[in-house]
Amino acid sequence: MKVVYHCFGGAHASPTAAAIHLGILAIDRLPSLRDFKKVPYFDQITNLEHGRLIKVGDDHLNNEIFILGRRNSAQIAINIIKEFSKINGVNPDDYLFVDCVQLYNPLMITGGFSSRAMGLVTIGRPLVTIGTLLSFTSLVKKVKKTLDFLEKRSK
Amino acid sequence: MKIFYFCFAGSHSSVIAANIHLRRLPEGQIPTVAEIVTVNEFDRRSLKDAGIPYFLGKDDNGNDVYVIGLGKDREIGLQTIYHLLEQLAVPTVEWKFFDTLSEINWLTKLGGFLSGRLGLVSIGRVLAAKGIQGCYFRLTDVVKKAKEWSNE
Numbered sequence: 001m002k003v004v005y006h007c008f009g010g011a012h013a014s015p016t017a018a019a020i021h022l023g024i025l026a027i028d029r030l031p032s033l034r035d036f037k038k039v040p041y042f043d044q045i046t047n048l049e050h051g052r053l054i055k056v057g058d059d060h061l062n063n064e065i066f067i068l069g070r071r072n073s074a075q076i077a078i079n080i081i082k083e084f085s086k087i088n089g090v091n092p093d094d095y096l097f098v099d100c101v102q103l104y105n106p107l108m109i110t111g112g113f114s115s116r117a118m119g120l121v122t123i124g125r126p127l128v129t130i131g132t133l134l135s136f137t138s139l140v141k142k143v144k145k146t147l148d149f150l151e152k153r154s155k
Numbered sequence: 156m157k158i159f160y161f162c163f164a165g166s167h168s169s170v171i172a173a174n175i176h177l178r179r180l181p182e183g184q185i186p187t188v189a190e191i192v193t194v195n196e197f198d199r200r201s202l203k204d205a206g207i208p209y210f211l212g213k214d215d216n217g218n219d220v221y222v223i224g225l226g227k228d229r230e231i232g233l234q235t236i237y238h239l240l241e242q243l244a245v246p247t248v249e250w251k252f253f254d255t256l257s258e259i260n261w262l263t264k265l266g267g268f269l270s271g272r273l274g275l276v277s278i279g280r281v282l283a284a285k286g287i288q289g290c291y292f293r294l295t296d297v298v299k300k301a302k303e304w305s306n307e
Contacts, residue, residue, distance in 0.1 A: 051235030053242060071231045076224075079206025080235045087208070088243050 001063045001153070003096045003146060004053060006077070009116050010069025011045040012108055012132050013100035013139060018056040018065050020143045027143065030136055036129050043115055043125050045069050051077060061154050074099060098146050100139060107131030156218045158301050159252045161232070165209060165224030166200040167267050167283050168255035168294060173211045173222045175298045182298070185291045191284035198280045201271040202226060218305050229254065253301050258293040262286030 003021070005014040019025045019039040036042050040056050050069040057065050070077035082092035102108050108131030115124025132139075158176070160169035174180040174194055191197060196209065205224035214220055225232030233252060240247050263286030270279025287294075 048234075051231055052238035070235070071228055073206075073226055073228050073231045075203065076206035076226045076228075076232055077235045079204075080232060081239055083207050084236055084239050085243070088240075088245055090243065 004066045005098050006068040007100040010067050014067040015041045017100045017139045022057045102135040105131050105135050156249045159221045160255050161223045161225050162256040164202050165222045168259045169222040170196045172255045172294045173220050177212045188284045260289050
């Protein structure tokens with residue numbers, strides 16, 4: 001299966017969820033701020049890569065793990081990916097989309113905007129990293145739910 | 156080749172352009188409101204259907220003609236499509252997307268809003284059709300561009 005963790009810019013919440021899924025970040029404890037340096041694509045994605053499925057790795061069940069930045073058009077991007085895959089002979093049911101948006105986290109929003117949209121990386125990155133840390137438990141819950149579903153499906 | 160006409164929900168201007176393209180509506184004269192509202196696909200979809208392409212038919216040259224809604228942020232919609240086609244190794248030179256949303260007037264937008272968002276279909280559909288009459292020749296111009304592209 002292709003598991004797609006998606007959020008507004010695909011730069012923070014979804015790479016963190018993908019890293020938890022792949023065991024790059026431990027699922028059972030809070031990471032340190034330094035641990036986020038190990039997260040592939042964390043605070044790296046730019047506007048031009050929005051809409052692109054970026055593969056981060058394969059999990060222990062051979063599912064492919066992707067991240068996606070889709071701005072505020074989650075449902076439209078999902079419909080496009082499924083329907084255009086279908087037109088081109090790819091099974092749309094092979095995708096599992098997991099929404100990682102952290103609506104109530106101002107640090108992620110302002111830090112992410114400063115770093116990605118305004119290019120103020122020095123200010124934005126520490127803010128968004130702290131923000132992601134605050135949302136870590138919520139992201140772990142989403143990943144655990146996803147892993148449970150995938151485990152059951154593989155049996 | 157595949158020709159896509161896109162607008163907000165894939166329900167009004169793109170449907171009219173695709174129907175002109177497929178010669179189901181005239182190119183040289185403005186149809187009546189009754190003719191517009193009886194187009195099968197006109198004012199039938201809402202924003203939740205955006206991103207889903209609908210095949211309307213093949214044109215005289217065998218090109219597939221589709222309509223699609225891309226919502227407010229057409230840039231992210233188009234980026235998603237092109238990135239995906241590239242990843243699926245599909246030759247994108249044979250796929251072309253034509254914007255009809257930028258050709259419409261406030262009356263079509265108001266009609267679409269009343270019908271699609273507020274559920275006031277009877278009044279919304281007629282207003283949208285009246286709006287389409289006002290921008291009909293701008294839509295035929297988009298169709299001409301699409302046909303020129305497909306004949307190149």
